[in-house]
Amino acid sequence: MDVFASLKAFLSVADEGGFAPAARKAGVATSSLTRQVDALEEHLTAVLFNRSTRSVTLTPAGEDYYVQAARIVADLEEANRSVSEREGTPRGLLRVSLPVAFARLHVAPVVPAFLRACPEVELEMIMTDEVVNLVEDRIDVAIRLGSLESSSLIARRLAPHRRILCASPAYLEERGEPLCPSDLAAHECLTFSYASGDRTWRFSCDGKEELVRVRGKLRANHSETLREVALAGLGLLLMPSWLVGPDIAAGTLRPLLTGWEANIGKTAASPDAGIYAVYQSDRRTSAKLRAFVDFLEASFGTPPYWDRCEPSEAIV
Missing domain, CATH: 3.40.190.290 (D-Maltodextrin-Binding Protein; domain 2)
Known part of the structure; x- marks a missing residue:
């Protein structure tokens, strides 16, 4: 049994709500998906779907398995993408976490230019003032402001934070x-x-x-x-x-x-306040991540454009 193929078949049936629609979407025979899911259930000694003539729904065991299986498949696909794009054209989905006000004022205005420069990148911006967990929330890169706590994450300073x-x-x-x-x-x-x-x-x-x-x-x-x-x-x-x-x-x-x-x-532990891009060490070779971070740094400038504003004569 090809476990990875069976996992993808299981996820497809769950996502599409049935064997026939999943087969149509994948362009394969319904019997092929049925055999893969049957083999997976036999391998696990568990029933993953409630089957009837009208509907196919996940069992409680299937619901639990779906969460883990989706993560496994996504991780493997991300690993494949990361390896294939190490030195190539930036491509694929990039999930970015950003503080709300900073994103609105200084990132959103340059997003159109970034997407034009990297047309094969799909960008998902998660705008929140909460400090997200990059692993649990499947974030590729987070923009963080101020001083950073000590961690295993890679931090690249994009600009000062005065x-x-x-x-x-x-x-x-x-x-x-x-x-x-x-x-x-x-x-x-x-x-x-x-x-x-x-x-x-x-x-x-x-x-x-x-x-x-x-x-x-x-x-x-x-x-x-x-x-x-x-x-x-x-x-x-x-x-x-x-x-x-x-x-x-x-x-x-x-x-x-x-x-x-x-x-x-x-x-005291981190006196250098700044605007940082932080990401996991296994993302350092990602072309899409590197392209995005490079683009932000170039857009902000050195010193950043907001620190080059000079007071008008009226307030001197």
């Missing part, structure tokens, strides 16, 4: 400008909702670090919402330059405490 303290000119005219980190305690600060509930902002200058417990009427787990509120003149904002760089260039937000570096997102 945070900028800023506020609208209207807010500063009403409330005044903070001159040092400790001044922030007296200001309305718009904060991101971290799982820990921490509302401490950390700054460093010439080896000195200051921690400030900030407060404000608004917390949100959506960075673009906080930006909109800051633009409306309702508080100070500490956000990545990729989010607020264009606003600073336009003069709608003004950078503050420019002599201080914001340390949110940095850890």
